[in-house]
Amino acid sequence: MSIIQSVPIVIYNSVSINDRLTIYTSRNENICWANQVKPSYSLERNLIFKTSDTDDRIYHREQKGKYQLIRRSLSVILILLFVLLPFIQFNGTQAVYFDLLQQQVHLFSLTLFPQDLLIVCLVFILAAFVLFYITQFYGRVWCGFTCPQTVWMLMFNWIERRIEGTHNQSKSLNAQPLSLNKLYKKGLKHFIWAVVSLFTALVFMSYFITVDELYLPFLLFNTSETTLYWVLFFAVCTYVNAGWIKDKMCQHMCPYSRIQSAMFDKSTKLVTYDNLRGENRGARKRSQVKPQGMGDCVDCDLCVQVCPVGIDIRDGLQYECINCGLCADACDMTMEKFNYQKGLISFTNEKNANNNWQRHLGYGSVVTITLTSMLIWANVWQNFEVNIIRDRQALYRVNQFGDIENTFLFKVRNKSSGTKFYQIEVNGLDNAKITGLAKIEVLPGELKIASITVSVDKPLTEYINHVGFNITDIESSSNIVKNSSFYSGSGGW
Ligand code: SF4
Ligand code: SF4
Secondary structure, three states: OOOEEEOOOOOEEEEOOOOOOEEEOOOOOOOOOOOOOOOOOOOOEOOOEOOOOOOOOOOOOOOOHHHHHHHHHHHHHHHHHHHHHOEEEEEEEEEEEEEEEOOOEEEEEEEEHHHHHHHHHHHHHHHHHHHHHHHHHHOOOOHHHOHHHHHHHHHHHHHHHHHHOOHHHHHHHOOOOHHHHHHHHHHHHHHHHHHHHHHHHHHHHHHOHHHHHHHHHOOOOOOOOHHHHHHHHHHHHHHHHHHHHHHHHHHHHHHHHHHHHHHOOOOOEEEEEOOHHOOOOOOOOOOOOOOOOOOOOOOHHOOOOOOOOOOHHHHEEEEOOOOOOHHHHHHHHHHOOEEEOOOOOEEOOOOOOOOOHHHHHHHHHHHHHHHHHHHHHHHHHHOEOOOOOOOOOOOOEOOOOOOEEEEEEEEEOOOOOOOEEOOOOOOOOOOOEEEEOEEEEEOOOOEEEEEEEEOOOOOOOOOEEEEEEEEEEOOOOEEEEEEEEOOOHHEEE
């Protein structure tokens, strides 16, 4: 095996040539590629080419600290939100509900139809650019703190630690031959993982099937085959993802992890090891005065042991790092014990970072434009829609009183969650009036088609005349104006 050594490097990409050889490449132009390894660095840490014939399972140590507290608190809040949101009722129906059969999305008082796709696109654009914007400032904090993969990995790992003990006990349990104790612990862990996965799948499905139709029938084994299939499908996905694939999802499958480095600049705050302060690293006793020539890193290896993606932050920025801050928590703990200043590993940016307004320009403008578009959409959006089609059977007719009549088909869609009454008025044409009922009752979500006849009892000079309709929601007084044509017959009468 050829070995090339370097000083700590910034690794951005790794390419597996085969199952034993991985090539690491870097975009750091200041890399020194030969024979400049500081004595305290282990050889393996500084390999540019290295084999991957070790067990790549990561047994990461549980860590306490401020970032872990934020991660756990956020996880609990997000899980509660995910589970409880479908149970909220609004006007007697599920407040958040994606009705795939009716092609409707219910969000409290708002009901969106396929024709409202624009706002869904705007929401996704806004979410994406807010994420990019935050990434520019704080790196991959989404990955480290709020991504569902992270939240479920945290939960599964918490269960594993409660059953199998510390990361070292877990590792030694795996190395042990099969025994009753091993069978019991592994069986219990996988059973709880499976139950959590099944529950996760049920909760996810409750956004598409109402909670009344989902939970009780499922628990009574009285659910449809389609529902059962999808619940099991999502349960298996959760179990495999959070229990087995774990960090590999972030490293090898998630596209965001591949593009996030493009959003970093000098001012991005990333979890970073203070190389100048930490080196030369080396073990020492707590009571011992810091040896001459040694840095603050006591080489306790805790930052590596707690890392959920199994990297050593002291090797520099690496694409696997999800900015979770656990290594900073671990290192602060060690610094405290040795009475050194905290922050050897911390969220930090480059010292000469450019913090002026221009860094807000790109993402800030897109976010502002998207928000403005959403406000405009909300301002013009109505919770009902009207389409008017002229009756195609006859352009006009003359009734028994000698009045000219035109018939129009009104299609009124009630997009609200309550029954509505709409008043139709005609304008823009002298002496025009609606014959018959001009008030329509429409149920929630219903598309009502009503035939409306407009008559004029005086001669019109034009063959085709403009006619306007004002449709008003009686309850809210919001209205929609529609235009059409009124035919008066050859010669105007
Ligand atoms: S290096 Fe630190 S911040 Fe990055 S993933 Fe590992 S523990 Fe989290
Ligand atoms: S936790 Fe801090 S002191 Fe310990 S090895 Fe990591 S950087 Fe060094």
